[in-house]
Amino acid sequence: DTAVSQTPKYLVTQMGNDKSIKCEQNLGHDTMYWYKQDSKKFLKIMFSYNNKELIINETVPNRFSPKSPDKAHLNLHINSLELGDSAVYFCASSRGGIGGGYTFGSGTRLTVV
Amino acid sequence: GENVEQHPSTLSVQEGDSAVIKCTYSDSASNYFPWYKQELGKRPQLIIDIRSNVGEKKDQRIAVTLNKTAKHFSLHITETQPEDSAVYFCAAIVGAGSYQLTFGKGTKLSVIP
Numbered sequence: 323d324t325a326v327s328q329t330p331k332y333l334v335t336q337m338g339n340d341k342s343i344k345c346e347q348n349l350g351h352d353t354m355y356w357y358k359q360d361s362k363k364f365l366k367i368m369f370s371y372n373n374k375e376l377i378i379n380e381t382v383p384n385r386f387s388p389k390s391p392d393k394a395h396l397n398l399h400i401n402s403l404e405l406g407d408s409a410v411y412f413c414a415s416s417r418g419g420i421g422g423g424y425t426f427g428s429g430t431r432l433t434v435v
Numbered sequence: 436g437e438n439v440e441q442h443p444s445t446l447s448v449q450e451g452d453s454a455v456i457k458c459t460y461s462d463s464a465s466n467y468f469p470w471y472k473q474e475l476g477k478r479p480q481l482i483i484d485i486r487s488n489v490g491e492k493k494d495q496r497i498a499v500t501l502n503k504t505a506k507h508f509s510l511h512i513t514e515t516q517p518e519d520s521a522v523y524f525c526a527a528i529v530g531a532g533s534y535q536l537t538f539g540k541g542t543k544l545s546v547i548p
Contacts, residue, residue, distance in 0.1 A: 353534060363522055365479065365538040377535065412478065416534065423469055424536060426478040 325349050328413050328427035335403055336435055342389075343398045343430045345413030352417055354396035355424070356388060359410040371396055403434045437462045439527050441539025448515050449547050456542045458525035459507040465527040468501060468508045469536070473522045482523075483510070515546045 326347045335341055347354065353372040357365050369388045370377045376388065385401045400407060413427040438461040448454050460468075469484035485492045485499045485508065492499050496515075501508040512519055522543050526536040 355535070363473075363541050363543075365524060365541075367535050367537065370535050423481045423484055424471075424479075426480070428478050 324428075326413055326415055326425050326427040328411075328430050330430060331428065332431050332433075334433045334435065337403055337405060339403050340399070340401045341403060341432075342400070343411055343413075343432075345396050345398070345427055347394055347413075347415040347425070347427075349415055349417075349425060351415035351425070352393065353415065354390070355414045355416075356396065356398050357412045357414060357426075359412060359429070361409070365412070368398075369396075400432075405434050408432055408434045437465060437527055437537040439525060439537050439539045441525050441542060443542060444540065445543045445545070447545045447547060450515060450517060452515055454510075454512045454515055454519070454544055454546075456510045456523055456525070456544070457507060458509070458527075458539050459505075460527040461506070462527070463503075463506065467528045468499070469526050470497075470499060470510050471524045471526065471538075473524065473541075475521075479524060512544075515544075517546050517548050520544055520546045 329344045355370045356368040358368055359365050367379050368382045371390055387399045389397045410429045410431050412429045414424040416424050440459045442457050466487035470482050471479035472482045473479040483494050483497050483499050485501050490501055496513045498511040522541045524541050525539040
């Protein structure tokens with residue numbers, strides 16, 4: 323019954339690999355997001371997406387790409403992983419529009435070695 | 436873009452005392468201000484939010500105040516308990532017509548029994 327679910331919960335991989343993180347929400351929300359939380363706990367927006375528009379934060383390297391097969395899913399694909407990509411990645415969703423509260427997934431701890 | 440400043444970065448209080456966390460924002464068009472609580476190893480969870488047409492909102496021991504003129508808002512926790520210990524994040528909508536949240540850098544609250 324988890325509202326926003328992410329898989330995997332932990333991911334350890336080598337530099338240069340390509341990996342994906344999956345996210346699914348069953349709340350019927352219109353908008354989904356990916357956030358990166360670094361070691362200092364800072365939450366930084368990477369992408370937001372609804373069925374009309376993808377907004378990409380300009381600081382996100384183009385090695386990161388969101389993929390949305392349908393409204394309930396927003397997966398994160400990362401190419402050529404680097405050490406600095408190590409972080410916790412949170413998916414979130416909201417009902418869209420201005421002022422919709424976010425529901426976060428449980429996070430994926432990515433470690434690049 | 437929106438910039439959200441949060442203070443203090445760490446806060447220790449005795450159990451039963453009050454705790455106050457303050458945030459400022461830069462975009463005068465921002466109109467939605469949520470607060471999230473993140474316990475260690477868990478996801479951020481919405482605890483209270485306020486919209487720009489309201490000056491104060493309370494929910495049991497938690498209250499949020501908003502001063503639109505000064506562009507700052509605050510979280511107040513009264514009668515603190517050990518289970519209030521967590522990292523608290525303020526956030527604001529990026530700007531008019533947007534639905535992306537920009538988060539403050541977080542406040543680590545420790546409630547000492």
